[in-house]
Amino acid sequence: MTREELAAQLDGSEYPLQLSRELKDQIKAAGLVVVYGASDDLMEFDGALYDEFGCYNGGHALLDAAGLLPDWENVKDSETEAYALCKRRPFTRSIKAIWGQGDYSWQYETDIPHVTFEIMEDGEKYCRGMVFELSALVVPDPAQVAEQLQKAVEFAGYMATAAEHYQTCANRHFTACDCEDPDQIEKTGAVMGDAYNALTEAIFEFRKRLPA
The missing domain is CATH 1.20.5 (Single alpha-helices involved in coiled-coils or other helix-helix interfaces)
Known part of the structure; x- marks a missing residue:
């Protein structure tokens, strides 16, 4: 399964986006990540990365091949966790969540190579999600x-x-x-x-x- 094939399969899905267990396993096996919005404050990650990012009114998620980076406030009191975050930070990529602009409640901007798809709600555009390859986040040795x-x-x-x-x-x-x-x-x-x-x-x- 390619990112283009998955995006085409997801395009036109109804909100809330619900992925079957079988499809999730296929997405994970293909090394793909699906990004989409939920409610008015969440960016969801599914597939090869499974997580969610709080972004009320929008925000920036930082991630690498290991997943989302934690907030500095949550790790600054732990020397080990703070050091680990500092080591990861230079190699991260960013996804900007945009709330309530244009035709969508949620849409995203990133320099990660990706393909977009639309999620609908009652006949209206709700979210322009995206699919990217986890390998795009891997830092070469x-x-x-x-x-x-x-x-x-x-x-x-x-x-x-x-x-x-x-x-x-x-x-x-x-x-x-x-x-x-x-x-x-x-x-x-x-x-x-x-x-x-x-x-x-x-x-x-x-x-x-x-x-x-």
């Missing part, structure tokens, strides 16, 4: 990123060689065209085409080696 970059740098040398070869073949082909020699034009054109395909493949492979 610095060592893994460094390793990926090193592989990309090493492969860049091969890509540069492929580019130089293509340029050489292209020059030979254009020279043949200037001389108007049909046989040479055909031969150098074929070689240039092969060189171009090799360069294109090298660029594609190089991009695959870049850190996500």
